[in-house]
Amino acid sequence: MIRFVDVHKSYRVDGKDIPALQPFSLDIADGEVFGIIGHSGAGKSTLIRLINLLERPSGGSILIDGTEMTALGDAALRAQRRRIGMIFQHFNLLSSQTVADNIAFPLRLAGETDAGKIKARVDELLRRVGLEAHASKYPAQLSGGQKQRVGIARALANRPSILLCDEATSALDPQTTASVLELLAEINRELKLTIVLITHEMDVVRRVCDRVAVLDAGRIVEHGAVADVFLHPRHPTTRRFVNEALPEEAAGELAPYTHVPGRILRLSFRGEATWTPALGRVARDTGVDFNILAGRIDRIKDLPYGQLTLAMQGSGVDQALVALRAAGIEIEELNR
Numbered sequence: 001m002i003r004f005v006d007v008h009k010s011y012r013v014d015g016k017d018i019p020a021l022q023p024f025s026l027d028i029a030d031g032e033v034f035g036i037i038g039h040s041g042a043g044k045s046t047l048i049r050l051i052n053l054l055e056r057p058s059g060g061s062i063l064i065d066g067t068e069m070t071a072l073g074d075a076a077l078r079a080q081r082r083r084i085g086m087i088f089q090h091f092n093l094l095s096s097q098t099v100a101d102n103i104a105f106p107l108r109l110a111g112e113t114d115a116g117k118i119k120a121r122v123d124e125l126l127r128r129v130g131l132e133a134h135a136s137k138y139p140a141q142l143s144g145g146q147k148q149r150v151g152i153a154r155a156l157a158n159r160p161s162i163l164l165c166d167e168a169t170s171a172l173d174p175q176t177t178a179s180v181l182e183l184l185a186e187i188n189r190e191l192k193l194t195i196v197l198i199t200h201e202m203d204v205v206r207r208v209c210d211r212v213a214v215l216d217a218g219r220i221v222e223h224g225a226v227a228d229v230f231l232h233p234r235h236p237t238t239r240r241f242v243n244e245a246l247p248e249e250a251a252g253e254l255a256p257y258t259h260v261p262g263r264i265l266r267l268s269f270r271g272e273a274t275w276t277p278a279l280g281r282v283a284r285d286t287g288v289d290f291n292i293l294a295g296r297i298d299r300i301k302d303l304p305y306g307q308l309t310l311a312m313q314g315s316g317v318d319q320a321l322v323a324l325r326a327a328g329i330e331i332e333e334l335n336r
């Protein structure tokens, strides 16, 4: 487990301490994919770099599996860092070395000298990231997505238990982003390692994260399970991020529907409730009329969810709402 206790961080600029992270406490569980989302300057890079002490906290405790990171001497810190892989937005590959040598680099750095062992491990990693055919190429000969796959293979070389992803897909197009996120999800599932990623895109969080923390001007303003934060954003910053990832009309905005008669409802379906025909059944049973204004079905990681905005009319609306809630559907009334 990664545990932050009362951690804060300031940078010293021109003799003054400028706060970058306000005091916070946070636990990241083993094996989860934890997202940290925030705008530029919110403190995301600072937060993720505290985990491997690339930045030292100004105060507080950072514990990894119970080990206080800030108390470690140089040798112990190096050993701990080997258990923490990291990938970067701009890949940070060695341009003069082949793909295979880039991946072998951390193995050699950790003291491995047996060429056979290095080759076997590199081959295994190349297979895992789907780059078997590219071992002797140089980074300049690869696409952005392939470069990030090399970055991932290199980060996994020493079998870390934690993988830190610093805006790992921000330089990639949407399709390549999707395939790299798919690879990260597969690694998380199969190797059971903990992934902490920072991003400014809610869609990245939606696709791979189990939990998320929202950072705003150095403060964690909201955190929780992705489905909860996504479907019920509380803080204005979170709402803005969710609005970017969802069509405007599905994100709880009443504005487009002020002229529509009836009660304007937003229904959220999660998991199995997404696929059951509850709405039609309840409308028949209670005699209400409804008019669908907006809707979508998607996934939050592996959880299917649907959102429907509709106008409902008739004397049976209250009864219909009770029946829909009983069927596991969450309802928000936008014009009440």
Ligand SMILES: Nc1ncnc2c1ncn2[C@@H]1O[C@H](COP(=O)(O)OP(=O)(O)OP(=O)(O)O)[C@@H](O)[C@H]1O
Pocket: 011, 012, 013, 019, 020, 038, 039, 040, 041, 042, 043, 044, 045, 046, 047, 200
């Ligand atoms: N080495 C440094 N020295 C001084 N100030 C710094 C340093 N690194 C970051 N900061 C400041 O700390 C704050 C948080 O920066 P940080 O890089 O953690 O944010 P971020 O959310 O990762 O932003 P971005 O998405 O733009 O990378 C910013 O105000 C930044 O200017």
